[in-house]
Amino acid sequence: MEQEASKLPLPDAFLAFLGANGLDPSIYTTLESTPRYIRLKPNCEAYLEEFEVEMNCKLQRVDWLPGFYSLHSNLQIANSKAYQEGKIYGIDASSGAAVAALNVSAGDHVLDLCAAPGAKLCMILDLLGDSGSVTGVDVARHRLAACRKMLQKYNLGDRCRLFVADGATFSLIPAGFCSDNISCESVLAEKSEVFKEWTSRRTWKERKKARKSGKPPLVSGSQPPELIYYGRHSGVFGLTKEDLFKNASDRKIVNHGYDKVLVDAECTHDGSVKHIQKFEHWGWKTLERRVLDADRTDDLFALQLSLLTNGFRLLKVGGSLVYSTCSLTTAQNEDVIEQFLKENISAELQDIEAARSWPCKGGRIQKTYRFDPSTSQTSGLFVAKFAKLAL
Numbered sequence: 001m002e003q004e005a006s007k008l009p010l011p012d013a014f015l016a017f018l019g020a021n022g023l024d025p026s027i028y029t030t031l032e033s034t035p036r037y038i039r040l041k042p043n044c045e046a047y048l049e050e051f052e053v054e055m056n057c058k059l060q061r062v063d064w065l066p067g068f069y070s071l072h073s074n075l076q077i078a079n080s081k082a083y084q085e086g087k088i089y090g091i092d093a094s095s096g097a098a099v100a101a102l103n104v105s106a107g108d109h110v111l112d113l114c115a116a117p118g119a120k121l122c123m124i125l126d127l128l129g130d131s132g133s134v135t136g137v138d139v140a141r142h143r144l145a146a147c148r149k150m151l152q153k154y155n156l157g158d159r160c161r162l163f164v165a166d167g168a169t170f171s172l173i174p175a176g177f178c179s180d181n182i183s184c185e186s187v188l189a190e191k192s193e194v195f196k197e198w199t200s201r202r203t204w205k206e207r208k209k210a211r212k213s214g215k216p217p218l219v220s221g222s223q224p225p226e227l228i229y230y231g232r233h234s235g236v237f238g239l240t241k242e243d244l245f246k247n248a249s250d251r252k253i254v255n256h257g258y259d260k261v262l263v264d265a266e267c268t269h270d271g272s273v274k275h276i277q278k279f280e281h282w283g284w285k286t287l288e289r290r291v292l293d294a295d296r297t298d299d300l301f302a303l304q305l306s307l308l309t310n311g312f313r314l315l316k317v318g319g320s321l322v323y324s325t326c327s328l329t330t331a332q333n334e335d336v337i338e339q340f341l342k343e344n345i346s347a348e349l350q351d352i353e354a355a356r357s358w359p360c361k362g363g364r365i366q367k368t369y370r371f372d373p374s375t376s377q378t379s380g381l382f383v384a385k386f387a388k389l390a391l
Contacts, residue, residue, distance in 0.1 A: 009280065010025060010028060010276075011284040011287070011288075013284075013288055013292055014276075014284070014287060014288075014291070014292065017270075017291065017292050018270075021328070021329045021330065021331070022330075023270075023328050023329070024374065026374065027273060027372055027373045027374050027380070028273055028276055028277070030273060030373040030374060032073060032074075033073075033373075033377075034073055034273065034373045034377055034378070034379070035060075035070035035071060035072060035073055035377060036070070036071055036072070036073050036075065036077075036090065036092075037062065037068055037069065037070050037071075037090070037091060037092055037093045037096070037378070038059075038068070038069050038071065038077060038088045038089065038090055038091070039067050039068055039069075039088065039089055039090075039091050039096060039119075039122075039123060039126075040067050040068075040069065040087070040088050041086070041087055041088065041089075041126060041154065042067070042126060044082075044087040044088070047082045047087045047088070048069075050081065050082065051080055051081075051082045051088070054080055054081060054082075055071075055075060055077070055080055057071050057072060057075055058071075059071055062093055063357075064354075064357040064358055064359065065093055065096050065097060065100060067096075067126075068091075068093055068096055070093070070377075077090060086153050086154040086155060089119060089122055089150070089154060090119065091119035091120070091122075091123060092378055092379045092381075093371075093376075093377075093378045094326075094360075094371035094376065094378040094379050094380070094381035094383075095119060095120055095264075095324075095379075095381065096120075096123060097354070097355075097358055097360075097369075097371065097381070097383060098120065098262065098264060098322055098324040098381060098383050099120050099123045099124055099127070099262065099322075100354050101322045101352045101354060101355070101383055101385050102124070102260045102262060102320060102322050102385075103260075103320065103353075103354075104124055104127040104128055104260055105259075106128065106129045106130070106131050106132065107131040107132045107259075108128060108132045108259040108260050109132055109133050109134075109135075109174035109258050109259050109260075110124050110128065110132065110133070110134045110135070110258060110259065110260045110261070110262070111134075111135045111137070111258040111260070111261045111262070111311065111314060111315075112124060112134065112135070112136045112137065112262045112264075113137050113167040113170070113261060113262065113263045113264075113307060113310070113311045113314075114137070114138060114167055114262075114263060114264050114265055114266060114307065115136030115137055115138045115144065115147050115162070116138040116140060116143030116144055116146060116147055117143060117146055117147065117150075118136075118146060118147035118150040118151070119150075120262065120264060121134065121136050121147055121150070121151070121160070122150055122151070122154055122156055124262070125151070125156040125157075125159065125160055126156065128159060130159075131159075132159065132259075133159045133160070133161070133174055133175065133233075133234050133235050134159060134160045134161075134234075135160070135161055135162075135163065135172070135174065135258070136160060136161070136162045136163070137162075137163050137164075137165050137167050137170050137225075138162075138164065138165075138167070139164070139165070139166050139167060140164075141164045141226070141228070144162055144163075144164050144228060145228065147162060148162055148228060148229045151229065151231075157229065157231040157234075158231040158232055158233050158234070159231055159233050159234050160229070160230070160231050160234055161175065161227065161229065161230040161231070161234040161235070161236050162227070162228050162229040162230070163225040163226065163227055163228070164225065164226040164228055165223075165224075165225035165226070166223070167263075167307050167310065167311070168303065168306040168307055168309075168310050169310065170225060170310065170314070171247040171248060171310075171314070172225060172244070172245065172246075172247065172248065173248040173252065173253060173256050173257050173258070173314065174235060174256070174257075174258060175234065175235030175236050175239060175244060193240055193241055194238055194239060194240050194241075195230065195236045195237055195238065195239050195240075195241070195244065196237070197232070197237070198229060198230050198231070198232075198236075224245065225245065227244070248314075250313065253313065253314060253315075253316060254316060254317050255316060255317070256316065257314050257315050257316035257319065258314055258315055258316060258319060259316065259319050259320075260315075260319060260320055260321070260322075261311045261312070261314060261315050261319065261320075261321040261322070262311075262321075262322050262324075263307050263308050263311040263321065263322070263323045263324070264324045264325070265303070265304040265307045265308065265323065265324070265325050265332075266300065266303060266304070266307075267300060267304070267325040267326055267327035267332050268290065268291040268296075268297065268300065268327050268329070268332065269291075269326050269327065270291055270326075270327050270328060270329065270380070271325075271326045271327050271328040271371075271372065271379060271380020271381060271382070272326045272379045272380060273373050273379065273380070274379070275326075297331060297332075300332060301331060301332065301335065301336060304325070304332055304336045305336050305339055305340060308321075308323050308336060308337075308340050309340060309343070309344065311323075312340075312344060312347060312386065312388065315388045316388070317346075317388050317389070317390045318387075318388065318390070319387075319388050320350065320385060320386065320387055320388075321385070321386045321387075321388070322383065322384070322385050322386075323336075323337065323383075323384045323385075323386070324381055324382060324383045324384075325381070325382050326379060326380055326381050326382075327380075327382065328370065328372060328380045328382065330364055332382075333363065333368070333370075333382040333384075334363055334364045334365050334368065337349070337365060337368065337384055338365070345391065346388055346389045346390075346391050347386050347387075347388065347389070348386060348387045348389055349365070349366075349367045349368070349384065349385070349386060350367065350385045350386060350387045351367045351385075352367070352369065352383070352385050355369050355383075358371075358376075359371075359375065359376045359377070360372075360375060360376050361375055363382060363384070365384070367384070367385070368382065368383065368384040369382070369383045369384075370382050370383075371383075
């Protein structure tokens with residue numbers, strides 16, 4: 001392996017990092033052979049043949065993941081008619097597997113605690129159907145604004161609300177809905193400060209000024225959540241601000257928390273071949289700072305644990321949570337899970353039924369799974385699922 005690794009265009013410090021984590025450097029030579037993936041929106045099968053003709057390609061159905069197709073890694077889909085009309089969107093199959101593990105059902109209230117860049121959020125909404133709601137949270141306003149654009153492009157925002165907030169401290173449960181006996185219109189008539197139809201509240205000039213201000217793009221845990229988007233059927237329409245932003249007690253969360261929670265946590269992204277290869281342009285010193293720095297990885301462990309812990313706290317009893325990262329290191333995956341299970345006696349690792357057909361490896365802990373370019377022909381991803389038990 002050492003002789004093979006020495007031929008790779010990777011710095012020695014990163015090769016040492018991979019060796020210390022038991023990772024094979026050869027996965028970073030698979031970019032050309034790893035396909036890209038698209039998800040087809042439901043009821044859009046008629047557009048497949050048109051897409052193939054336009055792109056001069058043959059799509060391969062992903063047998064183990066409904067609605068997904070693979071195509072050559074070099075093909076750019078952004079100029080295709082199907083993409084521009086919102087019939088398809090790009091999302092790696094491993095990310096699709098993480099969403100599939102949630103087993104989203106009609107009527108579920110789902111929390112995507114680290115929602116950006118938004119492809120998994122779109123897939124959750126696709127699966128949800130015409131009932132329930134999805135709450136997307138991200139610490140970076142500009143990244144969440146990109147999610148908002150995706151929802152609008154793909155016409156998926158009707159049951160979604162987006163909050164700029166620190167996922168480690170976010171404490172809002174699914175929004176209340178209008179009573180069957182009281183119409184939304186009567187609620188609006190009775191209360192003066194309520195949420196009406198959503199509109200963008202910041203003008204272009206205000207957004208431009210904010211970009212030039214040099215303010216930190218990430219919010220802190222002490223800042224209150226900022227609602228930047230909500231759909232008419234997301235539960236927000238007709239609520240007062242006081243009702244919407246009321247933090248829930250742990251007692252209330254037991255019965256009124258989220259049915260499903262996805263925590264796709266911030267990580268070093270070392271499992272993403274495309275991401276690592278970007279450092280050839282960004283500079284390998286940047287990789288050392290973002291991936292290899294010991295303080296950075298220690299901080300990430302604490303962040304990942306706090307995100308997982310808070311996501312689980314917001315889950316109602318009987319609900320399911322999926323934890324994933326695009327890191328392949330045990331420190332950001334199995335180590336986080338082991339510590340989390342020690343601290344949360346109501347958490348139980350669940351087997352993922354769909355994983356029986358996944359082309360992936362088992363993790364160091366039973367019932368956890370790892371995708372990687374060599375084994376799975378996907379980007380690298382770690383996936384684990386938890387249930388919340390009644391005590």
